[in-house]
Amino acid sequence: MVNFADVLIDESKKKNSVLVVGLDPDVKFLPDCLLKNVDYSSNESISDAIYEFNKIIINAVADHVVAVKPQLAYYEVYGSYGIKALEKTISYARSKELIIINDAKRGDIGSTSAAYARAFLGDGAISGDMVTVNPFLGSDGYMPFIEAAQENNKGVFLLLKTSNPSSYEIQDLKLENGELLYFKLAEEIEKLACKTIGVNNYSFIGAVVGATYPEEAKRIRETLPHSIFLVPGFGAQGGKAEDLSVFFDVSGNGAVVSSSRGIIYSYMNETDDWNKTTENEMQGYINEAAIKAKEQLNEVRFSSNR
Numbered sequence: 001m002v003n004f005a006d007v008l009i010d011e012s013k014k015k016n017s018v019l020v021v022g023l024d025p026d027v028k029f030l031p032d033c034l035l036k037n038v039d040y041s042s043n044e045s046i047s048d049a050i051y052e053f054n055k056i057i058i059n060a061v062a063d064h065v066v067a068v069k070p071q072l073a074y075y076e077v078y079g080s081y082g083i084k085a086l087e088k089t090i091s092y093a094r095s096k097e098l099i100i101i102n103d104a105k106r107g108d109i110g111s112t113s114a115a116y117a118r119a120f121l122g123d124g125a126i127s128g129d130m131v132t133v134n135p136f137l138g139s140d141g142y143m144p145f146i147e148a149a150q151e152n153n154k155g156v157f158l159l160l161k162t163s164n165p166s167s168y169e170i171q172d173l174k175l176e177n178g179e180l181l182y183f184k185l186a187e188e189i190e191k192l193a194c195k196t197i198g199v200n201n202y203s204f205i206g207a208v209v210g211a212t213y214p215e216e217a218k219r220i221r222e223t224l225p226h227s228i229f230l231v232p233g234f235g236a237q238g239g240k241a242e243d244l245s246v247f248f249d250v251s252g253n254g255a256v257v258s259s260s261r262g263i264i265y266s267y268m269n270e271t272d273d274w275n276k277t278t279e280n281e282m283q284g285y286i287n288e289a290a291i292k293a294k295e296q297l298n299e300v301r302f303s304s305n306r
């Protein structure tokens with residue numbers, strides 16, 4: 001039996017990185033070199049460009065990231081061709097021995113969640129190693145994912161305190177006993193996580209906690225010591241490396257931090273005419289941005305500022 005938390009931590013140690021790069025391809029931001037032959041009336045043609053873009057990103061970051069995180073929305077928008085681009089991207093990332101976290105945020109009634117779990121945690125073409133799950137339908141909505149992850153030696157990240165500005169509207173609602181909703185959910189996750197720990201003391205049942213909420217993260221970390229956090233919101237959403245030490249444990253483990261736009265479109269900040277960036281230049285800028293982010297995170301994850 002493999003506990004996926006151990007796989008993630010071992011990979012993080014091997015790469016000396018807690019950085020996850022998000023694969024959120026938006027054609028608006030692709031330079032001319034990738035768009036010159038694109039027929040905008042064809043989803044197939046656009047999806048081919050997306051796959052080429054993803055290969056450049058993967059080549060640039062593979063040595064410096066613990067995982068890549070495709071965001072499903074950017075593929076689903078192009079229908080079956082977008083899904084094909086996702087399949088090819090996953091297969092390419094696997095050829096570079098990368099861990100794949102599908103940011104799909106699924107969750108439904110039990111029977112449908114079981115089908116989603118087969119899609120994302122089974123052995124199909126869009127299956128990764130971990131998937132983000134929306135737990136707000138309740139335990140029959142998220143347990144099928146946890147069961148599939150356990151059966152297939154994979155992992156999940158349950159949404160807990162998301163990085164967006166309005167996350168407080170629902171997630172911070174006060175319950176009758178004065179407790180906050182996300183905090184109650186953290187307690188529920190811990191009940192499952194503490195029973196499913198691996199050799200590093202972490203469970204394959206992780207939680208999403210936004211980089212934009214370090215104060216909240218500090219309390220969540222105490223309540224949920226056995227879950228690895230997936231931390232989005234670093235970079236483009238304003239989350240800063242210097243605020244992130246509270247997400248980690250004393251050994252610098254316990255969290256992986258994702259950045260999408262801040263890294264994959266880093267070439268847009270390098271010249272006034274970013275449209276003219278070549279594929280080689282793109283790869284270079286993305287590589288530099290990933291190394292910089294990795295180093296910033298390494299500086300804070302071992303710091304004692306908790």
Ligand SMILES: O=c1ccn([C@@H]2O[C@H](COP(=O)(O)O)[C@@H](O)[C@H]2O)c(=O)[nH]1
Binds near residue numbers: 024103164234260
């Ligand atoms: O709480 C959450 C959960 C998921 N996300 C996703 O992460 C990336 C963030 O992209 P950036 O460009 O680094 O801001 C994106 O795919 C979101 O859907 C999140 O931001 N917050």
